[in-house]
Amino acid sequence: MKVLIIGSGGREHAIAWKLAQSDRIDRVFVAPGNGGTAGEAKCVNLPVSDEAALAAWARQEGIDLTVVGPEAPLAAGVVDRFRAAGLTIVGPDKNAARLEASKGFAKSFMEKYGVRAARSTTFTDHGAAVAYGAKHFARDNPPPLVIKADGLAAGKGVIIALSQREAEDALKAFMRESTLGEAGQTVVLEDYLAGREVSILAAVSSAPGKAGGAILPFVSARDHKRRFEGGQGPNTGGMGAIAPVPDFSPAAQEDFRRAILEPTLQGMEQEGMDYRGFIFFGLMVREDQCFLLEYNVRLGDPETQAVLPLLESDLGELCLSMLDGSLGSFSLRWKPGAVYAPVAVAGGYPGSYRKGDPITIDREVLAKTGARLFIAGASTGDAGDLYTAGGRVLALSAWGSDGDEAHARAYQAIEAVHFNGMAFRRDIGRE
Ligand code: AMP
Ligand code: GLY
DSSP states (O other), X not given: OEEEEEEOSHHHHHHHHHXXXXXXXXXXXXXXXXXXXXXXXXXXXXXXXXXXXXXXXXXXXXXOXXXXXXXXXXXXXXXXXXXXXXXXXXXXXXXXXXXHXXXXXXXXXXXXXXXXXXXXXXXXXXXXXXXXXXXHHTXXXXXXXXXXXXXXXXXXXXXXXXXXXXXXXXXXXXXXXXXXXXXXXXXXXXXXXXXXXEEEEEEEEEXXXXXXXXXXXXXXXXXXXXXXXXXXXXXXXOSEEEESOTTSOHHHHHHHIIIIIHHHHHHHHHTTOOEEEEEEXXXXXXXXXXXXXXXXXXXXXXXXXXXGGGBOSOHHHHHHHHHHTOGGGOOOOBOSSEEEEEEEEOTTTTSSOOOOOEEEEOHHHHHHHTOEEEXXXXXXXXXXXXXXXXXXXXXXXXXXXXXXXXXXXHHHHHTTEEOTTOBOOSOTTXX
C-alpha cells in the first residue's frame, strides 16, 4: 500500500514512523512533512499543501490510504473532498469535525447525550456574556470563570479568568476587538474544574446506516502545556508527554468509559455522523471522576509521540478497520512499560524565537538510551543535517519498563541533542 499523511509536525513524524513499520505499507508520503519525515525509512516529503492539488495528486499516484494529522484541514472538509474524489481517507467529515471546530456545537452535543462535562452557557451577545460574568463574580469567593472562543484558535482560545476585570478584558478582546477573528465572536462561559488533566486518544468508527460503531481508546497520556517547570508560565503547544498516566486509575478508566466514551458513541450514531478517524478526549479527572473538557478530532501532539511507541498493533490495519466497520473486533495490543517524551523548544518560545540553528546529535548516546527522535520543527540541509525551523523543535521518546526508567532514558537522550538556545522542562511526568 501507498499512504499519504497530511501535516508537518512531531505528531505526523510519529504517525509516519509507525505506518512505515507495517509490512503492508511500501511507501509513506508526507505533505508537507519536515526534516524528520524526510529521513525516515520508506518516507518521502511532498511539498504540496493545497488540498485540491493533493487530492488530484493522490488519485494520479494511486494512494491507497490518507491519514490527516491536524484539525484545520479536517474542519475545512478535506475528508469530504478526498472521498468525493474516490479516495480512502481516515478522519471525521466536515460536519463531524465541528466537535472540535465549534465549542458551542461540542457543548450542545455533550449536553444532549449526557456526556459528563463542566456546566456552560454559549453566548453570541457581548453584553449578555459580560452580565453573566458580573453575576458570577458577585458571589462570595467566586471560583475562576473559564472563557472559551467557539472556533479554532490554535491554543489561544481559552482564558481562565480570576476576576470580573479579567473576564471583561477577555470578552472584549474576543467579541469586540475580534483578536481571534470569527473564532471569538461566539463564546462559551464554563464552570472551572479542578483536577488532573488526562488525554485519551482513540480510534472511532461511526458511519450513517452502518451497524457496529465503536470507539477504541488507546493507553492514557498526559501533556504538560505550560512553558516552565511546576506548571508555570505561558501555555504552549505542549512541552512533553507521557503514557500511560499512573494516576489514571482503573476506577477512573471505567468512569471514563461509562460517562464519556459510551454516550459519545451513542450521540454520533444517533446524529448519523460520519466519523471514521481518530479522536482525542481532553479530560479533567477528580477523585476518579472524569469530566470532558474538549473533543479534538485528531490525535494529540505531543501525546502521539508518547503513545504510538507503545502500540504493538499495525497502525495501517487499525486505520483500515475504522473505515470498513470492523473496528469493534480489532484487538489493540500494547507494549507494557511507559514512554516519556520531553520536547526541546527554541529559546524564546512561545514568544518569538530564532530559526536556522544547526542541531547536533550524539547518535551513539542516543542509541544507548533506545530513545526515538521525533522532529516537530526542523528542516534538512543538503547533507541531511538538521536545522531548527519551529518553536517546538523535537521530542525524545524513550521507553522504559516503568516510568522511572523511561524518565531516566528520556533525559539522558535529550542531553545528547544540542542547538543554540535549546530549552526543555525537566519535570515531564513529574509535575
Ligand atoms: P481546551 O482547549 O478546552 O482543552 O482548554 C485548554 C486548557 O484550558 C485545558 O487543557 C485546561 O488546562 C484548561 N481548561 C479548559 N476548560 C477548563 C475548565 N472547565 N476548568 C479548568 N480548566 C479548563
Ligand atoms: N496536546 C494537546 C493537543 O494536541 O491539542
